[in-house]
Amino acid sequence: MKIAIIGAGAAGVMAAITAKRLNKNLQIDIFDINKSIGKKILASGNGRCNISNTQISDKNYIGENPSFVNQALKEFDFKAFENFCKSIGLLLDIKENCKVYPLSNEAKSVVSLLENSLETLKINLILETKIINIEKQEEKFILNSEDKKFKFYDKVLISSGLMAAPQLNATEDGLALASSFAHSFNPTYPSLVGLHTEFKYKEKLQGVKKEATITLYIDKQKEVEITADLLFTSYGVSGFAILDISQYAVYALNLYQNVEISINFFPQLSKNELLGILETLFKSLEDSFAVTLLTGIVSKKLAKVLLEIANLPSDILAKELNSKHIRTLVNTLTNLRMKVIDTQGFKHAEASGGGIRTAEVDNKTYESKLCKNLYFAGEVLDIVGNRGGFNLHFAWASGYLAGKALSK
Known part of the structure; x- marks a missing residue:
């Protein structure tokens, strides 16, 4: 039996290894447009490869x-x-924290060992080859590249991913190939990505980093709340908290909904506790500049912006602040609101959402419900995971199930 796998990422490679281990008589060809396998594996976890997570459920997707x-x-x-x-x-x-990395702490070791397994199992790699369409003739598949035909495959797996990280040659070719067999797909969008905001002080806050609680509001309704690192940038906001919350924000942006975030810089304190801290601080050092005292709890850049938002002069003394001024500062520190208007796009996204509709795919075999012996696995499907190894684990797991089915 002859198998074609389009895409040599985590899902495709796992499917190939699984299938060949179960059926040594298979001839398996893996096609990829890159010069080597596992380009996104190499980039994951900033080269360290957050390869999986020990605590996984459908709530992570x-x-x-x-x-x-x-x-x-x-x-x-x-x-x-x-x-x-x-x-x-x-x-x-x-x-x-349940995240899993290779003991070597290098993504290269993961790819190297996968390559070794493919070679040992005599799985054929056809690299630097872009499959532009697939035909099905008398129960056999023919794959066409730009200059060559690859004929007579019994089964085909599409595991070519989506558009996240186009600099790694990521494409949405898999969607076009699936569409030729009547499959439909949900619109794709960048996920785990920085957010562009409508906020007049964003450039003044560029580089400020702090752990904070970010609350996402969609059409004025509270959607989700996440506490982690926040980073202000020239375009808006990033950091782990924003990457996590972006999955929900970008989906809503795609539906043209109103998306806002609220930032609480002191989630560990109640408003009254923070108010008491500031009142005591300003009273005990009343002849000091307010901006100087604020740098005792936040960065200098943020201290200056706090006074601007409160319409207070930058050289105001602590003793010149009244209770209303202090309450305004507290409200800003616990509920700084800004509108989300865009994302940093696929180039800066760690994953892609949207993709082939799962209603058209068997969840036990990952075989198409519309075309016999056509399979899908990994990111090309309309499943995207949270940050923390969940996307790679789904790639491994879906590849494993597809590989089992390919072997039969």
């Missing part, structure tokens, strides 16, 4: 139907993934 992932997570849970890693010689470093 977003899509038209997040529960689609449950069968894959059941059959290929973290223990199964750990066993697979051992089988290729990869040892893992499991962190207290």
